[in-house]
C-alpha cells in the first residue's frame with residue numbers, strides 16, 4: 001500500500017513500525033494524535049515530497065522512485081543522510097555494544113567467546129565510524145559546494161578550492177561495502193557459536209544486527225543511486241560553465 | 243543454483259494470475275509466461291523450454307500421452323495438471339496434480355517436491371561441505387594476518403592457488419572478512435587468541 005499525504009501519520013506507523021526511526025530522523029516525534037502526514041510535515045518544516053518518496057521507498061522494497069528522488073535538492077538529501085549517520089553513531093552502534101557487554105558480564109564460562117564477539121564488533125564500529133567521517137568531512141562539503149556553484153553560476157574562491165580537490169568519481173570508487181563485516185558477525189553468531197546462558201539477550205543482538213544491516217543497505221542505496229548520479233550530472237554542467 | 247522455469251496454461255485469467263502469485267513463494271523458480279490460448283501451447287513450450295509446465299487438461303492438444311511424446315522427448319519437462327476435476331489422477335498420467343480446491347500449502351509442498359527432484363539429479367548437495375585440511379592450513383595463515391603473497395611463499399604454492407583456496411573457504415563458511423575468518427579460526431582452535439595481532 002502506498003503511503004499518501006492525507007493519511008494519518010499514526011496509521012502509517014501502524015502499517016510499518018520500522019518507519020519510527022525514519023520519521024525521527026526528520027525531527028518528527030511521536031504523539032501526533034490524528035494529524036495527517038501533510039500536517040506533521042508542515043509543522044516540522046519537512047519537504048512533503050521528499051518525505052513521501054523516502055518513507056515509501058523504505059516501506060516497499062520494490063518501490064524506488066529514482067527520478068523523483070533525484071529532483072530533491074542536494075542539501076535536503078545530505079541533511080537526511082547526516083541524521084541517519086548520527087543515529088548510527090550515537091544510538092544504534094552503542095546500543096548493540098552495550099548489549100554485548102551485558103552478555104559478557106553474565107556469570108558463565110562463555111567469557112572467551114563473548115570477548116571475541118566484542119572485539120569483532122569494536123573493529124566493525126571503528127570501520128563504520130571512519131566511513132561516516134569521510135563522508136561528513138570530505139564528501140558532503142564537496143557536494144554542497146557543487147550545489148552552491150550551480151545555484152550562483154559562479155565560483156567563490158573557497159568553492160573553487162573544494163571543487164578542484166575532489167570528485168564524486170573518487171567517492172563512487174572508494175565507497176565500499178559497509179555491511180560485509182556485519183553479515184560475517186551474524187553468520188558467526190548463527191552458525192558457529194553456542195549461545196551463552198542468556199540466550200534471550202543473544203537473540204536480541206542478532207535481531208538488532210539484522211535491522212542495522214537492512215537500515216545500512218537502504219542508506220547506501222540513497223548514497224549510490226540518488227546522491228552520486230545527481231552530483232555527476234551537476235559536475236558536468238559545472239564543467240560547461242568553465 | 244539455476245532457477246527453474248515454469249509455464250502456466252489455463253483458460254481463466256484468475257487461475258493463471260492467482261497461481262502465479264502463489265508460486266512466488268517458491269525459491270529458485272520463476273513463472274516465465276502465462277498461456278491463455280490452446281493453440282499457443284506447443285509453440286511456446288518449444289520456444290521457451292521450461293522446466294515445468296502447469297496446464298489445464300482442456301488446453302492440451304490431443305490426449306495427454308500424445309503431448310508427453312511430442313513435448314517431452316527432447317527436454318526434461320515436468321508436467322503438472324491443473325483442474326477442478328476430481329480423480330484426474332486415474333485418467334491422466336502426470337508428474338503432479340493441482341486441484342482448484344487445493345490450499346496454498348498443498349500446492350507449494352507438491353511444487354517443492356518436484357523442484358527438489360529436478361535439482362537433485364544435476365546438483366550435488368554443496369552446502370554441507372566442510373573445509374579440507376589443506377584449506378584449514380590456509381585459513382590459519384589468513385587468520386595470522388599474512389597476505390596472499392606471504393602465504394604463497396611460506397607454503398610453496400602460487401598466489402593464484404592461495405586466491406582459489408580463499409574463495410572456496412569463504413564460500414563454504416559464508417564468511418568474507420579477514421576478521422570474521424579469524425574468529426572462526428579461533429573458535430575451531432586453528433590458532434589461539436594470543437596469536438592474533
Ligand SMILES: [Fe+2]
Pocket residue numbers: 081085132135219223
Ligand atoms: Fe553514509
Ligand SMILES: [Fe+2]
Pocket residue numbers: 131135175220223
Ligand atoms: Fe556510505
